[in-house]
Amino acid sequence: MTTKGDKILGTPLSKIGGKGLFVKELEQAMLEDRADIAVHSMKDVPYRFPEGLELKVICEREDPSDAFVSNNYHTLEDLPVGATIGTSSLRRKMQILALRPDLHITDLRGNVGTRLSKLDMGQYDAIILASAGLIRLKLADRIASRFEPEQLLPAPGQGAVGIEARTNSPELDQLLAPLQDDETAFRVKAERIITQTLQASCSVPIAAFSTVNDGHLSLRALVGGIDNQMIEATADGALTDAEAIGQTVADSLLAQGAKEMIAALGTDA
Numbered sequence: 001m002t003t004k005g006d007k008i009l010g011t012p013l014s015k016i017g018g019k020g021l022f023v024k025e026l027e028q029a030m031l032e033d034r035a036d037i038a039v040h041s042m043k044d045v046p047y048r049f050p051e052g053l054e055l056k057v058i059c060e061r062e063d064p065s066d067a068f069v070s071n072n073y074h075t076l077e078d079l080p081v082g083a084t085i086g087t088s089s090l091r092r093k094m095q096i097l098a099l100r101p102d103l104h105i106t107d108l109r110g111n112v113g114t115r116l117s118k119l120d121m122g123q124y125d126a127i128i129l130a131s132a133g134l135i136r137l138k139l140a141d142r143i144a145s146r147f148e149p150e151q152l153l154p155a156p157g158q159g160a161v162g163i164e165a166r167t168n169s170p171e172l173d174q175l176l177a178p179l180q181d182d183e184t185a186f187r188v189k190a191e192r193i194i195t196q197t198l199q200a201s202c203s204v205p206i207a208a209f210s211t212v213n214d215g216h217l218s219l220r221a222l223v224g225g226i227d228n229q230m231i232e233a234t235a236d237g238a239l240t241d242a243e244a245i246g247q248t249v250a251d252s253l254l255a256q257g258a259k260e261m262i263a264a265l266g267t268d269a
């Protein structure tokens, strides 16, 4: 399906109803039996599903990192003072500025191909894209280097694909079941609790990323506010307690004033 969202790319997402617009059209098609499943990047899926639809499986995670993409420089550190970076993500912007306050961050929209051609035309010294998107499009050779999560913490669910379908569809459930990756599902669950609890839209700078070691899950999350203010929280525990770990981190962010910070941003949170 080509969605309306695909056709009006280039218009700021906030003006057309956010990323949720893409999802909504696919959901309408499933509810009207014109489609059976919708495959989403978990990063872009709102945390609530409409009546009659549910998330069935989460597939094994691709590289969750953000990529530094440039034709002239290898890493963020290599950029000369005052260089220009293209990204429209507030999450990326706040973290890049924390590392390199001297850089100029300018808007960059469109699909991955459009963004790369804008880089190639020389409008930016570097741009930031999700590694997973580039890898899936067979454009991994455009990745100059990958950010470590300590430098640039990914968005909740980044790099994971989920499949949504109608509830009460046992045959379909059976077909989809082998695609489920439990570890990814627990990780994405923990990360998405943050956006859910803070009731944050995609125009709020939030990062949340978990790692798993030997059945043990560690979660870290960041929320950005005005004047480059940033708060963070971490928690860890058993992988199967992903939801509770997510809640602990979310509660800590709330206690540090996350709701007030988001409200002060004045976006459509």
Ligand SMILES: NCc1[nH]cc(CCC(=O)O)c1CC(=O)O
Binding pocket: 041, 042, 043, 044, 128, 129, 130, 131, 132, 133, 134, 157, 158, 159, 160, 161
């Ligand atoms: N913001 C749009 C979006 N949603 C998912 C991906 C990439 C794939 C993924 O993260 O799963 C991208 C592109 C990007 O951020 O560079």
